Amino acid sequence: MENTPPSLETLRSILLDAGCAAVGAASAAPFESVRSNLEERKAGGMHGDMHFTFGDPARSADIRRSFPWAASLLVAGYAYLPASGSPGEDNPNHGRIARFATEDHYRPLRAALTFAVQALREAGCEAEMVVDDNRLVDRAAAVRAGLGWWGKNTMVLSPASGPWMLLGSVVTDAVLEPTKPMVRDCGTCSACLPACPTGALVEPGVLDARLCLAHLLQAPGWIPRKLRKASGDRIYGCDDCLDACPPGNKLLHIAAATPRYDLLELLALSDDDLLARFDHFYVPRRRASYLRRNLLVALGNSGNEAAAGPLVDYLGSDDPMLRVHAAWALGELGLERAGLEAAVVAEKDDDVRAEIEAALAASA
Numbered sequence: 590m591e592n593t594p595p596s597l598e599t600l601r602s603i604l605l606d607a608g609c610a611a612v613g614a615a616s617a618a619p620f621e622s623v624r625s626n627l628e629e630r631k632a633g634g635m636h637g638d639m640h641f642t643f644g645d646p647a648r649s650a651d652i653r654r655s656f657p658w659a660a661s662l663l664v665a666g667y668a669y670l671p672a673s674g675s676p677g678e679d680n681p682n683h684g685r686i687a688r689f690a691t692e693d694h695y696r697p698l699r700a701a702l703t704f705a706v707q708a709l710r711e712a713g714c715e716a717e718m719v720v721d722d723n724r725l726v727d728r729a730a731a732v733r734a735g736l737g738w739w740g741k742n743t744m745v746l747s748p749a750s751g752p753w754m755l756l757g758s759v760v761t762d763a764v765l766e767p768t769k770p771m772v773r774d775c776g777t778c779s780a781c782l783p784a785c786p787t788g789a790l791v792e793p794g795v796l797d798a799r800l801c802l803a804h805l806l807q808a809p810g811w812i813p814r815k816l817r818k819a820s821g822d823r824i825y826g827c828d829d830c831l832d833a834c835p836p837g838n839k840l841l842h843i844a845a846a847t848p849r850y851d852l853l854e855l856l857a858l859s860d861d862d863l864l865a866r867f868d869h870f871y872v873p874r875r876r877a878s879y880l881r882r883n884l885l886v887a888l889g890n891s892g893n894e895a896a897a898g899p900l901v902d903y904l905g906s907d908d909p910m911l912r913v914h915a916a917w918a919l920g921e922l923g924l925e926r927a928g929l930e931a932a933v934v935a936e937k938d939d940d941v942r943a944e945i946e947a948a949l950a951a952s953a
């Protein structure tokens with residue numbers, strides 16, 4: 590077995606040939622400010638009860654706690670904005686999915702990183718792929734490896750791909766020559782801050798996940814009533830702070846329009862089919878009801894009267910969360926007052942009843 594690790598140039602070629610847009614290397618030393626940032630966000634409740642990297646900040650900010658042999662991080666960015674593709678027909682019954690999730694863009698990123706892992710292992714090195722994993726804050730690795738800079742929307746922005754880049758790393762014991770971090774920032778631009786529909790970017794570079802639609806649409810539980818309208822036609826994810834970001838926005842002019850998805854058609858799928866249709870989404874405990882909840886809210890915002898029948902059916906659901914969101918949607922649409930009135934009388938759960946009453950008040 591050969592003992593010289595492949596050079597960064599060799600690894601870069603492997604990753605670029607496999608479709609990555611940007612590659613760099615960095616030391617695997619701990620990320621001190623990341624740990625304190627994670628702890629501060631958590632202490633202030635801004636993590637919105639997420640675990641992920643917030644579960645154990647000391648571990649997520651120091652990759653050597655997971656891989657004691659780690660010397661370097663080889664970091665890659667995969668630009669996922671599609672240059673072509675046909676947008677679905679735009680009508681009020683259609684919803685959208687954030688661009689990172691219209692298909693499984695992590696798959697090609699992981700495939701590319703696997704080639705780099707193989708090259709390192711063939712040279713006798715330790716190498717493990719870490720992508721969207723709780724053991725590493727991917728953006729911190731990317732900034733240190735010179736792939737981009739911290740944007741005020743908290744995204745890592747790259748000169749060529751703006752915020753439209755997924756990130757992943759290979760942790761290795763090979764000592765790779767570090768790439769120079771980018772000396773760049775957003776300057777006076779803060780277009781993303783007012784663009785957030787819920788004001789979740791509370792300061793430049795600071796996101797309160799309790800308000801972030803991308804978080805709420807993938808979190809368990811009820812979507813807070815005051816944020817449901819702002820959720821608009823979203824089914825999963827939110828791109829507003831990326832769309833508004835000039836390095837992101839300029840690329841939208843040359844990209845395909847995002848596909849649209851028929852809300853009623855999706856709602857009619859069985860749990861298994863709905864989960865299979867979006868098997869690359871993060872869905873808590875793989876419960877299809879969280880996707881249904883999002884569809885109900887989008888229908889409430891659709892203005893589509895054809896939603897009335899299916900929504901009334903959901904007033905009789907065994908799942909209190911679905912009764913609540915169906916009632917809200919009917920209230921917003923101003924439809925089926927009689928159905929809502931009957932549901933108030935039948936409802937045994939106090940919290941759900943309060944929501945149905947609010948829906949009746951909204952539809953009055």
Ligand code: B12
Binds near residue numbers: 639721742828
């Ligand atoms: C938890 C998580 C979320 C949460 C919280 C996001 C957040 N901002 O923290 C939720 C569910 C809301 C989310 C949403 C999205 N996510 Co996400 N998410 C993650 C995850 C798993 C961990 C992120 C994390 O640890 N955050 C912790 C906090 C502390 O980090 P931070 O907010 O980035 O904070 C940094 C800045 O504030 C900076 N900073 C501190 N002070 C200051 C001051 C200024 C002025 C500035 C500019 C910066 C700055 O330092 C902090 C770090 O120390 C990573 C995957 C991973 N394992 O890393 C993906 C990841 C960050 N997500 C990603 C994506 C694509 C998204 C979405 C775009 C998806 C979508 N379209 O719906 C949205 C974007 C929303 C947004 N503006 O962040 C990509 C980002 C790629 C990129 N180019 O940046 C990642 C890296 C996944 C991946 N492997 O590609 N995500």
